[in-house]
Amino acid sequence: MxxxxxxxxxxxxxxxxxxxxxxxxxxxxxxxxxxxxxxxxxxxxxxxxxxxxxxxxxxxxxxxxxxxxxxxxxxxxxxxxxxxxxxxxxxxxxxxxxFANVVVAVPQAWIDVRTMADLDDVASGFREQHNHRMRVATKYINLTRGFFAKHGVGDYRIVESAGATEGAPAAGTAELIVDITTTGATLAANGLKVLDDGVMLRSxxxxxxxxxxxxxxxxxxxxxxxxxxxxxxxxAAKYREVRTRFAGCNDALLSEAHQRFGVVAPFGGPTSSGMLTLHCPPDKLYALGSFLREHGAETVSVVSLDYVFDRExxxxxxxxxxxxx
Ligand SMILES: Nc1ncnc2c1ncn2[C@@H]1O[C@H](COP(=O)(O)OP(=O)(O)OP(=O)(O)O)[C@@H](O)[C@H]1O
Ligand SMILES: O=P(O)(O)OC[C@H]1O[C@H](OP(=O)(O)OP(=O)(O)O)[C@H](O)[C@@H]1O
Ligand SMILES: [Mg+2]
Missing domain, CATH: 3.40.190.10 (Periplasmic binding protein-like II)
Structure with missing residues (x-):
């Protein structure tokens, strides 16, 4: 084998x-x-x-x-x-x-620090006052280096953190952090805030x-x-299947429906008896149903699709x- x-x-x-x-x-x-x-x-x-x-x-x-x-x-x-x-x-x-964002977060007590530019100002002064560079706790070492460099922040040192990163500032092992967040609850619980331009990656x-x-x-x-x-x-997930049949159904109507609702006709235009199958984005279903009835359809049915196999x-x-x- x-x-x-x-x-x-x-x-x-x-x-x-x-x-x-x-x-x-x-x-x-x-x-x-x-x-x-x-x-x-x-x-x-x-x-x-x-x-x-x-x-x-x-x-x-x-x-x-x-x-x-x-x-x-x-x-x-x-x-x-x-x-x-x-x-x-x-x-x-x-x-x-x-879904989660990788973010730069600083203590909420740093009221004057809202942006990466503010952080850069703090970083320069920090070294003179404290005899060591500002420390950033994170496991995202490479992303942090790249992002800080892009914002021209150079006066810092990374402290590698494997877990409980948000606790580092309170524990005194770092001044700020880079970590992943979804609800923000862990950051808030640890008295931290995300910088306004501090979202490094939307993952x-x-x-x-x-x-x-x-x-x-x-x-x-x-x-x-x-x-x-x-x-x-x-x-299949992008569309619902819409079926109807009415005499006034023609190609012009179809192209208007395509323009207005983003529908596609996977099996071609209406058959000789006016039978029509459309695929329509879920958020446009009601509008499409109304449009078809205004043009003569008695009944419009909608079903969910499990799979749509295309040649492509x-x-x-x-x-x-x-x-x-
Ligand atoms: N709130 C969140 N916190 C952390 N990760 C999240 C969150 N939401 C989504 N993720 C995603 O889940 C991925 C795995 O995180 P998770 O903490 O579940 O892994 P893990 O099982 O602890 O694995 P490992 O041992 O490799 O850390 C993250 O890298 C991120 O892409
Ligand atoms: O913004 P929130 O919704 O509060 O989520 C963020 C928290 O979730 C993750 O940890 P996780 O619970 O995965 O534990 P771990 O660090 O042990 O992987 C992440 O490291 C943060 O600590
Ligand atoms: Mg985790």
Whole structure:
């Protein structure tokens, strides 16, 4: 048997549950071969795939090394832990969960410090007063260096922090922090505030491909099948299916509907009897239903779609283009 195609899926933490349901929604049923405590799994009906259950940060590291073909992990981890990430990995698409910002936060008591420029002023004075440089506690060392350099802040020192970063200023081990936040509750509980221009990265969970994995013909074919499931589901989620039939339904009406509501007619214009199937963005359904009735439709039905399989697979096309670079 040829070497397996490896897909890395978060085994714990904030991304785990959403990642599993993301695959399930795409019709990819993950199963752990040896039960709940097994760290290897398979996808039902897709041959020669191995699921590697790892933590989100291990997934980023394995993508960097080419040890896995595809993985689900946070953009923050990709950008922090992979040098030159845009060359080594492809973020195929944002998955709509795991939203979090990497931010610069200072004590609320620093009332005059609102921006990175204010921070720069403080940094210069700080060294003279305290005999050491201003300390920034973080695990996002590379992102911090890049962001501070971009804002011309140079007078600082990073104190590496593996956990409970928000506690560092109160504990006296740093003056400020860079960390990830969603609700802001942890920052507030620790008397910290985000600088006005201190959002370094808006992150979410991504489906990521590794350039350095073994992209044999067989591996590409497996990727095509997996991405075909995901693309079909993504396309289905963007639309609802709208059906109606009425005599006045013609191409002019259809193109007006396309202009106004962003609908597409996946199976072509109305049939000779005026039967019409449209795909419409969810937020335009009511407006479209009203429009069709104003033009003569008696009844308009709307259903949710599970999958829309297109000849085109935009996700696989993106992957192929990346691997060709
Ligand atoms: N509020 C949040 N705090 C931290 N991470 C979040 C948050 N919301 C989403 N995430 C995303 O989840 C990713 C994994 O964070 P999490 O703390 O769940 O991992 P973990 O299981 O602790 O893994 P590790 O042991 O590698 O830190 C983060 O890098 C980020 O992309
Ligand atoms: O803005 P909030 O909604 O308060 O979330 C932010 C907190 O969540 C994360 O920690 P997590 O709970 O993942 O624990 P960990 O540091 O042990 O991974 C992060 O490191 C922050 O501490
Ligand atoms: Mg965490």
């Amino acid at each position: 040829s070497t397996p195609f490896v897909v890395a899926v978060p085994s714990k933490g904030r991304l785990q549950e959403n990642a599993e349901s993301f695959f399930a929604r795409a019709g990819l049923t993950l199963s752990k071969a040896g039960g709940a405590r097994d760290y290897r799994g398979t996808i039902a009906g897709v041959d020669n795939v191995e699921i590697a259950y790892l933590s989100a940060s291990e997934i980023a590291a394995n993508l960097a090394r080419g040890a896995v073909h595809l993985g689900v992990t946070g953009e923050d981890l990709v950008r922090e832990s992979i040098p030159d990430p845009d060359k080594r990995v492809l973020m195929i698409e944002g998955l709509g969960f795991g 979410q969970a991504n489906l990521v491909a590794s350039k350095d994995a073994d992209w044999s013909t067989g591996a590409r074919e497996t990727a095509r099948v997996i991405l075909d499931h995901i693309a079909a589901r993504a396309r 697979n935009p996700l696989f096309a993106k992957l192929e283009a990346f691997l060709r670079q």
